[in-house]
Amino acid sequence: MDLVHLTGWAALAITVGAVVFRAGYRMGREDASGFGEDQERRQETSYTFRGLNFLLSDEPDKAIEAFVNVVRINSETVEIHLSLGNLFRSRGEVGRAIRIHQNLIARPNLSDAHRKAALYALAEDYRQGGFVDRAVDAYRRVLDLDAHHRKALAGLQALHENEGRWDMALEVLRRLTRVTGEEDPRREAHLLIKIGLDLSRAGGESDQQPAVEWFRKAVRVYPGCVEAFRLLGEAQLAQGKVKAAIQSFATLKKNRPSHFFMLVEPLKRAYAQKGDLEGFESCMRDAVNAPAASPRLVALWSRELQSHNRTREAVDVLLKGYSKYPGSVVLARLLVRLLEHLNREEEALGVAVRCLDHLLSQQPGFQCSQCGFQAQDIYWKCPQCHRWDTMEPM
Numbered sequence: 001m002d003l004v005h006l007t008g009w010a011a012l013a014i015t016v017g018a019v020v021f022r023a024g025y026r027m028g029r030e031d032a033s034g035f036g037e038d039q040e041r042r043q044e045t046s047y048t049f050r051g052l053n054f055l056l057s058d059e060p061d062k063a064i065e066a067f068v069n070v071v072r073i074n075s076e077t078v079e080i081h082l083s084l085g086n087l088f089r090s091r092g093e094v095g096r097a098i099r100i101h102q103n104l105i106a107r108p109n110l111s112d113a114h115r116k117a118a119l120y121a122l123a124e125d126y127r128q129g130g131f132v133d134r135a136v137d138a139y140r141r142v143l144d145l146d147a148h149h150r151k152a153l154a155g156l157q158a159l160h161e162n163e164g165r166w167d168m169a170l171e172v173l174r175r176l177t178r179v180t181g182e183e184d185p186r187r188e189a190h191l192l193i194k195i196g197l198d199l200s201r202a203g204g205e206s207d208q209q210p211a212v213e214w215f216r217k218a219v220r221v222y223p224g225c226v227e228a229f230r231l232l233g234e235a236q237l238a239q240g241k242v243k244a245a246i247q248s249f250a251t252l253k254k255n256r257p258s259h260f261f262m263l264v265e266p267l268k269r270a271y272a273q274k275g276d277l278e279g280f281e282s283c284m285r286d287a288v289n290a291p292a293a294s295p296r297l298v299a300l301w302s303r304e305l306q307s308h309n310r311t312r313e314a315v316d317v318l319l320k321g322y323s324k325y326p327g328s329v330v331l332a333r334l335l336v337r338l339l340e341h342l343n344r345e346e347e348a349l350g351v352a353v354r355c356l357d358h359l360l361s362q363q364p365g366f367q368c369s370q371c372g373f374q375a376q377d378i379y380w381k382c383p384q385c386h387r388w389d390t391m392e393p394m
């Protein structure tokens with residue numbers, strides 16, 4: 001059993017169970033041993049059981065005390081040391097955890113499996129304690145012993161990411177992907193973007209091409225990446241490649257229509273630079289009429305029309321969008337304002353009432369005053385926190 005993959009209480013409980021079993025087995029088998037030794041083993045077993053009981057009754061401090069006694073009597077018990085160290089770490093006592101794991105690693109006769117477990121535990125100690133370089137070193141030593149150690153790869157990856165070492169984070173992510181077979185294109189794309197951004201800052205205005213290459217890689221890895229398309233298009237605009245920029249911004253319309261509204265502003269800028277506002281309008285009509293057009297996009301386009309005093313067209317766009325999203329407060333508010341502006345008060349009132357009705361039908365009827373659980377009907381016993389009679393009408 002690889003103990004590293006179990007953490008906290010579960011690991012300790014299982015470990016202790018195994019140690020107790022072995023201790024009992026040994027006692028039964030070695031009846032012929034001397035009296036003093038026998039008594040020590042009885043004591044060890046007794047402390048172990050006591051520790052286990054404290055553990056199960058959720059008294060970690062007393063459990064730690066008992067296990068420390070076990071370790072004192074029998075310093076050979078590697079598993080108990082490992083788990084004790086992990087327990088200290090989980091309680092925030094990183095210094096004690098580090099000491100225990102370091103002492104284990106210093107043992108010359110440690111098995112490879114135990115050395116790996118202790119090194120990984122030490123890496124986690126260092127990470128939690130904020131000793132970044134030492135943590136990196138410890139993770140790398142685990143990976144020297146076992147290049148496929150998933151948790152070490154994941155820990156190292158997270159560490160590089162938190163430190164903003166994007167290229168290293170990417171390298172470890174790819175190793176992790178090879179080991180697990182599970183791809184994480186969104187993470188990979190954003191790491192590629194970060195590397196591109198660093199290059200973009202370093203290159204200055206004159207040399208954006210290296211950054212563009214990384215943004216392109218991000219787009220290929222994750223074709224729904226809003227930020228990659230935005231940065232790619234902006235860099236292309238900066239290079240004077242207006243047509244390519246328009247192409248980049250507009251591709252998101254197809255790849256991720258829910259987020260396309262976020263690129264409307266740079267898209268308009270690009271079309272304006274090209275002197276083709278008709279092209280912009282036709283692109284926007286296309287997007288707004290698509291089945292996946294988001295309420296935010298509809299609102300944006302109607303505001304655009306309104307800003308050119310094309311109020312009637314703005315209302316039409318909103319009415320069409322609102323029939324698809326009757327719960328959208330953004331659309332309802334815009335629509336009510338414009339209808340009032342056009343003196344179509346009755347229609348405005350109709351929209352407001354319909355929106356309120358829709359919101360009311362979505363609203364849960366009751367909420368637990370203890371844990372916040374919401375439900376349409378009342379539960380006399382809260383399904384989430386299991387307290388009785390805590391649900392209040394909303």
Ligand SMILES: [Zn+2]
Pocket residue numbers: 368369370371372373382383384385386387390
């Ligand atoms: Zn509750």
